[in-house]
């Protein structure tokens with residue numbers, strides 16, 4: 001291996017370095033349980049402590065762990081089935097390119113058919129609502145176990161396979177960010193698998209279980225529940241349909257696979273992103289048709305900006321002469337790549353984040369304005385994307401230098417036009 005193949009030491013630590021990583025390892029699971037316990041209480045007030053801490057016995061349910069393991073195994077099986085195409089990822093440090101299976105959307109369809117059969121067989125979907133906290137505990141333990149396995153595995157990985165963002169030499173920090181970039185067992189890519197399948201498809205299934213719980217309690221699903229489940233299902237299906245696009249995201253290209261993404265993908269996403277539907281079961285909200293149309297319009301505006309900008313950049317990066325982007329104004333960079341300065345990417349520097357945030361708001365509005373809790377997602381997501389934008393900005397400045405400065409001059413706003 002030549003010296004340039006080796007992953008250099010990570011010098012600039014993010015998230016407050018190893019102390020920040022230590023705090024987040026406790027704060028992230030703590031937040032999940034705080035939110036779920038609050039949502040379970042009658043008042044559902046984030047400003048009050050959610051009553052007594054549940055006993056350990058009430059948090060632990062071997063059946064929940066067994067169902068979770070069966071779920072992950074089903075998704076792993078669907079991932080491995082010989083369906084879908086194979087594509088290559090970006091070029092790695094050792095000049096190789098990994099191959100990835102593109103079949104997440106098919107996995108979703110098969111899962112939907114299995115769920116449909118389970119409805120006909122009258123399987124007890126509301127069980128997930130009744131034991132939600134126990135599922136969250138099982139999932140948190142599973143992601144912790146996976147992160148420990150990933151860190152131990154990374155200790156025997158070649159130096160070129162380590163993540164540029166998670167090779168600081170500090171075990172705690174590297175455990176949190178992820179030490180190895182693309183950990184694989186044979187051709188099974190653990191990070192790529194976890195990024196979209198068990199968590200995102202699981203999020204949709206959890207929402208569906210909550211909808212079934214509403215039917216059990218009230219005879220039919222509420223309009224609010226239908227809107228929340230519909231909006232979020234559209235978002236998940238969109239992500240699965242455009243699976244190939246995640247191969248160029250910073251999660252796949254820069255961050256390793258460690259506690260942050262393992263916990264994020266397998267516990268944080270399914271158990272906090274489903275909070276609106278969880279809230280609606282215990283705190284029903286009446287919404288009229290006019291309000292529903294308004295929420296659908298907001299979601300549609302967000303989706304058009306999100307999808308339009310992501311597709312524009314993906315088309316441009318794949319082939320700058322593609323007729324859909326060939327007419328757009330660009331600026332050259334020293335790397336040979338160009339930057340778009342018109343179209344969606346001329347509006348703000350992260351139009352895809354703007355669209356994502358508008359959709360996030362549309363997912364909370366059907367839950368009414370009496371509680372703050374259903375607005376957790378849009379609040380957290382704003383913080384996540386502002387932080388993510390700063391990380392990306394830093395990387396782009398390093399990568400493109402003067403050209404990036406010129407882009408910032410031409411497109412002064414980061415996410416919100418004329419505001420930020």
Ligand SMILES: NC(=O)C1=CN([C@@H]2O[C@H](COP(=O)(O)OP(=O)(O)OC[C@H]3O[C@@H](n4cnc5c(N)ncnc54)[C@H](OP(=O)(O)O)[C@@H]3O)[C@@H](O)[C@H]2O)C=CC1
Pocket residue numbers: 248249250251306310313316317337338339340341345349350352353356388392395396407
């Ligand atoms: N729901 C959720 O929890 C989350 C959703 N997301 C969503 O994921 C999607 C992907 O986000 P993310 O991975 O953060 O990053 P982006 O898709 O925004 O990609 C950023 C990269 O795009 C390229 N780029 C930036 N500006 C330009 C330009 N003007 N012209 C051409 N290329 C440009 C640069 O890479 P290069 O030049 O090297 O190609 C830059 O590093 C977003 O829609 C985001 O909202 C993200 C995080 C969480």
Ligand SMILES: CC(C)=CCC[C@@H](C)[C@H]1CC=C2C3=C(CC[C@@]21C)[C@@]1(C)CC[C@H](O)C(C)(C)[C@@H]1CC3
Pocket residue numbers: 028195196200235238239246249251260261263264265268269
């Ligand atoms: C607070 C915490 C635990 C941080 C971990 C962050 C993760 C939850 C997110 C990092 C990037 C993500 C992406 C998606 C989900 C959330 C995480 C994993 C994503 C799969 C959602 C669907 C989108 O369409 C997407 C595919 C663009 C997106 C990719 C990034």
